Amino acid sequence: MQTERPKTLPKMLPGVVCRQWVRCGRKNCRCAHGRPHGPYHYRFWREDGRLRKAYVPRADLELIQARCRARLQFRQDLRTGWAQWRQLAALTREVEQA
Numbered sequence: 001m002q003t004e005r006p007k008t009l010p011k012m013l014p015g016v017v018c019r020q021w022v023r024c025g026r027k028n029c030r031c032a033h034g035r036p037h038g039p040y041h042y043r044f045w046r047e048d049g050r051l052r053k054a055y056v057p058r059a060d061l062e063l064i065q066a067r068c069r070a071r072l073q074f075r076q077d078l079r080t081g082w083a084q085w086r087q088l089a090a091l092t093r094e095v096e097q098a
Contacts, residue, residue, distance in 0.1 A: 012071035015045025017056055017064055043068065 021038035023031040031037050041056040043064055056064050 013067040014071055015043050015068055017041055017043050
């Protein structure tokens with residue numbers, strides 16, 4: 001008997017987690033005339049040029065936020081690394097021309 005492995009989330013996720021208040025659409029609900037429901041947490045990211053949105057369960061909130069922050073930090077580190085590489089390449093060209 002084979003058991004199916006649970007799907008695991010990647011260690012880094014694109015996007016950000018934001019809180020949102022929502023209206024359910026029922027006519028007699030309190031949200032139709034006043035305060036909406038929530039806050040609920042959603043992850044927003046872009047995929048193929050389109051804005052995507054996914055609900056984040058409260059139990060997974062910290063994990064998803066950490067993975068979004070990890071991707072943001074990775075991209076910032078990558079940008080910094082490329083900037084340093086460009087500086088080194090420019091210095092190398094200066095030294096070679098001198």
